[in-house]
Amino acid sequence: MNVSFSTTDGLATDSATALDERPSAEMQIESKECVLVEAINMALHYEMAHDASVVVLGEDVATNGGVFRATLDLKQAFGAERVRDTPLAEGLIAGLSVGMATQGLKPVAEIQFMGFMFAALEQLICHAARMRNRTRGRLTCPLVVRMPFGGGIHAPEHHSESTEALLAHIPGLRVVIPSSATRAYGLLLGAIRDPDPVIFLEPKRIYRAQAQSICNDGQALPLDTCFTLREGEDVTLISWGALISECTQVVEQWHEQGISVELIDVATVSPLDMATILQSVAKTGRCVIAHEAPKTGGIGGEIAAQLAEHALLDLKAPVLRVGGYDTVMPYAKKEALYLPGVAEISNAIEQVLAFG
Amino acid sequence: MNVSFSTTDGLATDSATALDERPSAEMQIESKECVLVEAINMALHYEMAHDASVVVLGEDVATNGGVFRATLDLKQAFGAERVRDTPLAEGLIAGLSVGMATQGLKPVAEIQFMGFMFAALEQLICHAARMRNRTRGRLTCPLVVRMPFGGGIHAPEHHSESTEALLAHIPGLRVVIPSSATRAYGLLLGAIRDPDPVIFLEPKRIYRAQAQSICNDGQALPLDTCFTLREGEDVTLISWGALISECTQVVEQWHEQGISVELIDVATVSPLDMATILQSVAKTGRCVIAHEAPKTGGIGGEIAAQLAEHALLDLKAPVLRVGGYDTVMPYAKKEALYLPGVAEISNAIEQVLAFG
Amino acid sequence: MRGRHQFSIHFLQYLDPKGNLDLPLPEWTRDRPLLLSIYENMVLARLLDQKSVALQRTGQMGTYPSILGQEAISVCTGLAMAKNDVLVPYYRDAPAQIIRGMSPAEIFMSWGGDERGGNLNTASRDLPICVPIATQLTQAAGVATALKIKGEDSVVVTSCGDGATSKGDFMEALNLAGVWDLPIVFVINNNRWAISVPLAQQTRAATLAQKAIAAGIEGIQVDGNDPIAVYEAISKAIERARQNNTPTLIEALSYRLCDHTTADDASRYRDADELQTHWQEEPILRFQQFLHQQGLWDAEREKALQSRCQQTIDQAVEEYLAVKAEPTTAIIDYLHAFLPYTLESQRSEIQQKEAPVNT
């Protein structure tokens, strides 16, 4: 078990080869039934045990184990030096993480809710995303910022937004979004081992949804590919995060009607793996993109634009986007009105099928 | 001349009718040759003289008249109460503006460079954009945040970015970008009189470019329409801000070769006046969008996506976007490599013309 | 600027935890109706609080932040302010909001996930409660600036928790209040906890009041469970602000006798003994004992008050549960003063959806 600190220079390579470095024989591997938030916790435990440079920080992450329990028992297992409750300041959390990362640590910071990330953006955009470029590789920023995001849990104001598009537009930041317990485990390991900053957005609406059996073998998933969850011939349905559940239902529904929908979980929304998407649309000729964020300026727009640029002749129908309305996320009583669901997605598919 | 303070409730209507309220006979109107930054200064003088609720604040805006002189002589003309140098804190500037706006003032805040706006985003996104909705109209936020943006002036790091897409994705914020002295004058007046928050982005590269004769008549321009600067039949070229100059050159070049390019200045990038754009593309069938911001996740993507959704059958060629590269804005020595210019735009036009 | 500089922070307390005096009472305590009003509002606040938690537990309301044990701070804030002053509250200020004209039903509505709860009586210019920690403080400075520019003699009172003092906005606002001579009073509800983070992990400062020194303004620490000390400190600070535009920071020492919110379980991180000892210092019983000693209170009055308040709360609940759903388009109709034409199609989509069942 490697407990030596990566040197600033060594970091990139350390992390790059991290995957291979971890023979699964290393420790006895148990499988466990986990919901998404438990998978995140398992990944954090695994990586902290195998890489002493990993440090966890944020509000209520230590003693309390996080308000969603994503960091449960980390403090007990790895101590107060490596698992830290910070004072209440998101800008501070981000700045601390940048500073630690430049010195060979791998901070995994939690922003309690995505709605509170804005005070952290100056550090993430001006520094985390630029430190390697600014110093021509002398200093790097291998940090992860975890944030629960998205609506549907009847939370107070500012606890339900989806503003991933803001982060995806920042060169130098990777933006990763799991949609299942298994992918949460593998993608988070990939994020921590990535030699550069990664924003890891957790769809809290499905934190405790469907449990999956996860083999705690420390195998990371790549951060530059979409996952094709279901092969299909007639339409390509693209989404990420919590909406993947609704999308899966929609796929089932259409399947019963003899329509095969190809379902793609983008997972890493930046950088965008358009190859997978273009390949699928070349096959189906029809595409629907669904996300919770307001439709205008959302990542769906970027995907549709690239289709309009690179797949115009493949398209048998307009690319339809299903998104939240271009308005402020309503308070809990009316959030259901705002959030796109099975009906809206299914509708869009019906339209692209009906077209031409 | 109205020097009464708009009441919180009265504000919306006051501002709505502001245009009509100002008979151009009211004061003797002089015309003046102005460059863009002088036009902004003229609009600020005009509105402060006609609406005592307008207040200007920011770093170095009072005694120094702004580092670009956009607020020149306002303090001398309207006094230290209404023209205020703030301590150095962008979050504070935004929070102050929100607070003032809820009490019937119309703050016009300056963020010295767009690269320093990030500390202000929490207030703009969580509060300015939401105060009316949150209070169901009881309190409103008629504020303007002015920021110089864009590259090409060989400035230090963080002084050359174009991150308008981040703001355009926020429901409740208007985002306005002038591309000439005349439009700067009219759009800024429109922004100040708008009963809701407006982000006003100033292309500093052309601050002192071409002078225009401006009639200081207090006539505002609307904040919900694109401006068609040149009618054309063969291609639609869409852009905003400083790049409009390069686009104009491109239009000239193609004109000489018998190709007529329709040039649209989006001006208000949020909300997007797609009607004008769709109409144009319905006519030309070909479209190129150019902006300085990184291509991926930029506003060009949203426009292209809407074309892919609403104009698929009109399109004779893929919608091409010319943008900055998906990398950090380079330091001055290499910014020319990053910035799209006449060659790149002209190239894209050639491609869409050549297609099919 | 140069040379040796001295600063000091004082602690103010009149009533010890047993309700006994350890200082001569200030002038204003001769005003018996005021003393009684402090008590009544604290009692109402506690009942409202209990009811809110009950509504949440029974699925009739959303997440709710109880103010159990901290009633004196918000009640005295509300009572010390003039009608024309402006309150920029945080989320444990329901008592002050009610004193300033908000109905208990509106409190339920806000926490029930209905924006109309933030509408108050449309005459008010108070800000609604603010969720992003400390962001209300720079806004409060902006409100104070506006009042000053408009030449009003009103002042602003704003509040936050102990955790909020770690966020940059707090100091930015304090510093500005000092350098711009703003008519503003900052009140910290120091309930010793920020969710699971105790004050000792929030700062090394011996007091939160001394953060005023960084801004060059007045700072004072008071026993936040002693209504007389709190009212005295806030009203004097408001007076200074009104007379000379002098800002003040008041740290009110209290304790969070409840979970952080209904979504929290404090037993995970806080030991029962600590909680028990602080029950000995809670403000309502303390003040009741004081009123007894002053001959202003007895069991009968108490009984009458309790049922009066209970009635108010019960009516508020009825009112709350009877509220008609807003039209679905409300989610977009208040975004701008005028709906941009680009949103018309989205609006009609929304119009066609039926209102979700009230949850």
Next chain:
Amino acid sequence: MRGRHQFSIHFLQYLDPKGNLDLPLPEWTRDRPLLLSIYENMVLARLLDQKSVALQRTGQMGTYPSILGQEAISVCTGLAMAKNDVLVPYYRDAPAQIIRGMSPAEIFMSWGGDERGGNLNTASRDLPICVPIATQLTQAAGVATALKIKGEDSVVVTSCGDGATSKGDFMEALNLAGVWDLPIVFVINNNRWAISVPLAQQTRAATLAQKAIAAGIEGIQVDGNDPIAVYEAISKAIERARQNNTPTLIEALSYRLCDHTTADDASRYRDADELQTHWQEEPILRFQQFLHQQGLWDAEREKALQSRCQQTIDQAVEEYLAVKAEPTTAIIDYLHAFLPYTLESQRSEIQQKEAPVNT
């Protein structure tokens, strides 16, 4: 926590503006080479500064922030630090960066718009200068945390201007340093101006050092143009940080004898007299007079030093102007450790462009 709390801020000065002693000299001043090194580095700093301005004026460099009159602060920072310590500088710290191994040519490169200026000798773990005001301070706290976690006995020294103390990050970092017992020293270059905004409009605090009280840490004010006071304060603070993880805030009172940057014209907002009076207090002449009095300096030595430094600068300029352009793809090659495949097409586009002429 309760009760009366007392705080005080002291001012430290050994050399008055005339270079006369008003306190007995500290131990370390027996180290003559150190005294001379302080002087030589200040002289080099001033020549570098003049050259930088000249290069900008002649279009050979970009906007540059001069440090005229503030050399003592950065020089003593650099000399007081151990090699293994970490510097988290701001943009007026070229002197400290050079003392810590950065070449003058690299300074020219950074301000000449070439990222390679931030690369230093690749062995260094110092942070490059930071443009967004005050953002380096929370990073510095992160660096100090890392050193502590790694069990090193190194410390962090970070710096900022007076204006930076108004930005929330400043207090967030100070507060954390206190509550986490971080081995860190914060040095404020109080040059009295933030571009056109004088200190009096930045804060009402009598000193900037007292902002330490808000974080519960040590704060001291020193004459920033007195190299002995600055070195004494910084080295003692570093020692405390190294021995007991005790953070310190040092306010170094100086004055900006230059424009804010080459893009600024201070005559628009600052009157000539103020400038003149402060020329009487500038550090280099003051320290030279002191060295004379100590019999450590004479005209000959001065002459030799001047030409030695001039040589260094001239060589650096040659080096700077001779630097080969980076490959065009450098603008994307350092974005990530590994270029995402999605950027390959953009990279080849960039590769086809020819390098822009060096401006």
